[in-house]
Amino acid sequence: MKKTTLSEDQTEIYYELSGQGETALLFAHGWLGNKQWWNSQKEYFSDKYLIAQLDLAGHGESGKTRQTWSSTTYADDIVAVARELPAKNIIVIGHSMSGVYATEAVIRIPNAKALIIVDTMKNLDQQMTIDQTTQVHDLYLKDFKFAIENVIPQYLFVETTPPEVRAQLQKEFIAHGGEFAVKCIEPLYKTDARPFASKVTIPVRAINSDVGVTEKEINKKYFKDFDYSIVKGVGHYPMLENPQEFNLALQKILQELM
Numbered sequence: 588m589k590k591t592t593l594s595e596d597q598t599e600i601y602y603e604l605s606g607q608g609e610t611a612l613l614f615a616h617g618w619l620g621n622k623q624w625w626n627s628q629k630e631y632f633s634d635k636y637l638i639a640q641l642d643l644a645g646h647g648e649s650g651k652t653r654q655t656w657s658s659t660t661y662a663d664d665i666v667a668v669a670r671e672l673p674a675k676n677i678i679v680i681g682h683s684m685s686g687v688y689a690t691e692a693v694i695r696i697p698n699a700k701a702l703i704i705v706d707t708m709k710n711l712d713q714q715m716t717i718d719q720t721t722q723v724h725d726l727y728l729k730d731f732k733f734a735i736e737n738v739i740p741q742y743l744f745v746e747t748t749p750p751e752v753r754a755q756l757q758k759e760f761i762a763h764g765g766e767f768a769v770k771c772i773e774p775l776y777k778t779d780a781r782p783f784a785s786k787v788t789i790p791v792r793a794i795n796s797d798v799g800v801t802e803k804e805i806n807k808k809y810f811k812d813f814d815y816s817i818v819k820g821v822g823h824y825p826m827l828e829n830p831q832e833f834n835l836a837l838q839k840i841l842q843e844l845m
Contacts, residue, residue, distance in 0.1 A: 592671050595663040599650035602641040602668045606633030610700070610845065611674035613639045615665055617683025617707075617823075618772050619760045621647035624682070627830035628837065636841075641668045643685070645771055656770055658691055658778040665692035669699070676700040678841070683707050683823065684775040690791075691783045701844045702791045703837070706823050709795060710802040711781050711809050720776040724769045731765030744822040745798060752827050784809035792840045794833060796821045816840070 588604045603622055612632060614625040622640035629638045642649040643664050645656075653660065665688060669677055678701045681689030686707035693699040726734045735757050744753050760768070784791075784806075793815035795801050806813045816836045821828040825836075 590671065592667045594644060594653075594660065594667045596653060596655065596660060598644045598653045598660075598664070600641060600644065600664050600667055601648040602639055602671075604637065604639055604672075605629055606636050606638040608636045609674060610676040610678060611637040611639055611672045613641070613665065613669055613672065613677055613679050615641060615643065615679070615681040615685035615689055616646065617681075617685055617705075618775075619646065619763045619768060620682070621759070623647075624824070624827060625680075628826060628834060631830075631834040632837075632841075637672065637674050639668060639672055641665070643688075645767065657774045658688055661685070661688035661774060662691040662695070665689055666695050669696045674698070676845075678703060678844070680705065680837075681707070682826065684772065687775060687778055687780045687783075690780055690787060693789060694783060694786050699789055701789050701840075702787060703840060704791065704793045706793075706795050706825060708780060708784075708793070708806070709799055711784060711806050712802075714779065715776050720773075723776075724773075727765040727768050729765075731768060732761050734765075735760045743824070745796075745820070747820045748822045748824075748828050752824065756824065756827075781809050787811065790844055792816070792844070794818060794825060794836050794840070796823065796825055798822060 592600050594600050616624045622642050625640045644653045645651055677699050679689045679693050679699055680703040682705040686704035693702045790812040791810040797817050797819045801815045818825040818832045826833045
């Protein structure tokens, strides 16, 4: 079922509903993504849960009219959809940059029962410097296609990333263009997630790749109830690169929390 709602700044937010159940799984995609990144999860979990897949502002089929891009306006998108869901409980699931925005959003969703972040915020004390963000922005603006095809893959993919997944994502990224890529990612680099994390009282679980270390003890300084699981042999997109293992990891978390 295709539906729309309005974010706080009146940007139209597009989302799809499927499945059924008292508990909704609300999926938010990452940078330059779209709701279809979660199709394997929709197919796997829709027999027991209400599934909501949203397109953040500027992405997918959602409105392109936003003027102010910030962590809060992205969080507004997630909150706007959450308010529309006919579910007793909501579990918010955010990948990559949306892990940060979902962290801010769940504070404003009264019936949120858990937050699940996907391959993001592995160390809440680790922040990008201004010089690092400037270098990234300059790279995207100079030659975005070159960056996506030749530079970014070393950070996003691994040798075992399926070629079809790599090709799909690179095609989607390039279609957005460098200017939008910078505009929509900039809020992530400007946001310190720690103040939001400290306000989250519900359980937080991460599903991460085995690229890089997840600093559990550091994150527990901020999240009151934090733990994580690993999907091995994948890059930054475990739900796309190995949906079977990702779904099993998510299922285990849901069984433990519910």
